[in-house]
Amino acid sequence: MYRALIEATAFGTRVIVDAFDRNGVPVNELVACGGLPEKNKLLMQIYADVTGREFKVSASAQTPALGSAMFGAVAAGRAAGGYDSIFEATPRMARLKKEVYKPNPAAHKVYDDLYSEYVTLHDYFGRGAIMS
Numbered sequence: 782m783y784r785a786l787i788e789a790t791a792f793g794t795r796v797i798v799d800a801f802d803r804n805g806v807p808v809n810e811l812v813a814c815g816g817l818p819e820k821n822k823l824l825m826q827i828y829a830d831v832t833g834r835e836f837k838v839s840a841s842a843q844t845p846a847l848g849s850a851m852f853g854a855v856a857a858g859r860a861a862g863g864y865d866s867i868f869e870a871t872p873r874m875a876r877l878k879k880e881v882y883k884p885n886p887a888a889h890k891v892y893d894d895l896y897s898e899y900v901t902l903h904d905y906f907g908r909g910a911i912m913s
Contacts, residue, residue, distance in 0.1 A: 791830075791832065792896060795832045811832070814841075831892045833893070836881070836882040838877065839878070
């Protein structure tokens with residue numbers, strides 16, 4: 782049951798990533814943040830396997846707070862000791878761990894087959910599509 786719950790959220794993540802890609806917003810990098818990526822290697826590997834993409838992990842366990850601090854530094858501006866843009870603040874304030882979760886090609890193939898079934902059910906229950 783636990784694994785099925787993880788897989789369901791990973792499939793949901795893939796639906797979102799695929800929608801971005803399909804609509805002209807390429808997803809070039811995925812970074813997982815917070816406690817789960819640090820504490821649950823199985824979850825991270827399943828996400829990589831289901832999406833077929835690498836997942837990097839934020840070095841901060843408090844990424845939302847760090848993001849707020851970064852925007853605060855941008856709001857202060859360089860004159861007050863901050864930064865003039867979020868693009869300037871990011872390399873100075875945010876870090877990634879060296880750990881990267883890479884998809885296992887054999888597992889990705891299995892999940893790819895299951896994904897088509899997931900999308901059918903997702904569209905049926907979530908969008909009211911008619912099943913044939």
